[in-house]
Amino acid sequence: MSDYIVSARKYRPQTFDSVVGQKSITTTLKNAIKNEHLAQAFLFCGSRGVGKTTTARILAKTINCFNRSSEVEACDNCDSCNSFNEGQSLNVYELDAASNNSVEDIRNLIDQVRVAPQLGTHKVYIIDEVHMLTTSAFNAFLKTLEEPPKHAIFILATTEKHKIIPTILSRCQIFDFNRIQVKDIADHLAGIAVKENITADPEALHLIAQKADGALRDALSIFDQIVTFVGNNLTYKAVTENLNVLDYDYYFRIADSAMNEDIASALMLYNDILNKGFDGHQFIVGLSEHMRNLLVCKDLNTLELLEVGESVKEKYRDQANQWDAQMVLRSLGVLSQADVQFKAAKNQRLLVELALMQLCSIKNEFEKKKD
Template identity: 80%
Template sequence: MSEEFIVSARKYRPQTFDTVVGQKSVTSTLRNAIKNNQLAQAFLFCGSRGVGKTTTARILAKTINCFNRTEEIEACEVCESCKSFNEGASLNVYELDAASNNSVDDIRNLIDQVRLAPQLGTHKVYIIDEVHMLSNSAFNAFLKTLEEPPKHAIFILATTEKHKIIPTILSRCQIFDFNRIKVKDIADHLAAISVKESITADPEALHLIAQKADGALRDALSIFDQIVTFAGSNITYQNVIDNLNVLDYDYYFRVVDLAQKEDIPNSLLLFNEIMEKGFDAHNFIIGLSNHYRNLLVCKDVRTSNLLEVGEVAENRYIQQAKEVDSPTILRSLGVLSKTDVDYKQSKNQRLLVEITLMQLCSLKQELEKKNP
């Protein structure tokens, strides 16, 4: 019988503070709090989806109750408390999804549980996900318990929308803001998973998946699974752009080259080829704006680390940035930004993009007229 498939987001969910990706400042602070026995009784974890809020909450819950923590303040994974947690049978961790349990009765049931002391370990940890979904009356019912909980109770609230949480709740919590995860960190994590899964993956392909995930590791892992299903154990850059319907960055390099040569006919033909492949013209404009932005950050060594692309693409950007001067890049960005704003109001969107390409091809002439 074949082994049951488990999605990567679950299979490779971090189990220790050390393995949480891209949230070093948060995990270091939490470790120090456990080490110095200075744990707050209520935490609020804020951040966009897929950045590790619930994962970190679970690791914190497990580590607090571990009987013999390591010197690095990590859970030992072998004591009775860790084993019951890993098997999903721990009575010390109570998870509530506020999206579907947001009434006063749900919170009252939680408050009744809070009074009970833990049977094993020192603390009972209550993780409330999507806490901003609680109704106003549920928030109010929760206030007193959050302000004066029993000594054994710790609350970890997680939310993607901090601005929806009432100030009286915010003032009772220690707030941790989770960062969007950097493209490089996601790509490195995917590379490590590829090795474990015996998958050969082109670094450019992993970078593209990481960019598409937009700072959410869970999204990146879902896309990665999708590509593996599509391409098997050999992931190439071409596989990724075919499967995700992403425009190959090679097109943007060609557009800039044609603009430099002031070649309007071939620019329009290239755009026609892009349209015939089924790509959205607005996404093309946004992608081209991003391309010019990348050329600009390559101009200075101090800003070059803002370039979040693979090594092969980076070398191409550096090369092309030498060929286009800064005033041309800035004027191009101005033209593209205006097109981006005007696009939705335009009655003839294709013509708008074609005029934009013509303008990009004519910028050199304009600049020469201004600075003869």
């Protein structure tokens, strides 16, 4: 039997400082432990894969650690930490509300809450996907959540905060987890690549991070998938092929064709893109993103909004210098209109080609207005 462990589990953060992209939340929790100002109920909200359950487990582990460090991190050596690491801690109880959402499940939980911890100071109850509880289950949980025993701490995690009844919200300290920034995900993947002896292009890791859409767990799953596909050398080309993502280079070439007023070149590039199996609508969306990035590069104050690798960023800067900001805005208007009209169009290819012809004519229109 294989000993392979997916990266999302193998490199799951074990300390507050190793949690990616949630510095303000982890700092607040560490200060609460240090100053003994722990609430008895927390609500962790945010999209999938941003570290809600991971942070809940780290908090549960750190609270009961006997030898916490000066940085308020669990020691990983005491009896409490060892039992937690082995999955045998009697002080941490996890409930998946997606499959245990009835009144009976909550009553069983309430019965356990009354029992004091045998090791450590607190019993921590982590309820994942808490929004899946039925209204009756929420109501059964209310009284215990409002007046729990001193040894009990509840950590509720959810991706859909709006589905939780206000009476539950009012009894919790609420922490909203951010979508993780592309740079933070790419840096984390780079660290894992080094540990796994994998050579990875920075642009390849940035592309994986962009595809993950703010979810670190998704990024790690994609990373594992591509390593399985290409081996220990992650190139930008391999990632684009595996994820079926259009290479940046096509957008740069289309923009160059527009600047050179070369309609034939733009149409041939689009034909090549279609022959590779890419969807016309996704091409329009991608080209709009490209033009947006050119506009971002026009001002040093907005340059940090560009979430790409350094070498690609340099290409954007060079191309942005050739474009007037008003021309970029006009291009974005054309592409936005094509995006809106795409699904309703009878001839979708012609719609995209007309948009490309308009892009290639913008420079001429702009120069006439200047004259």
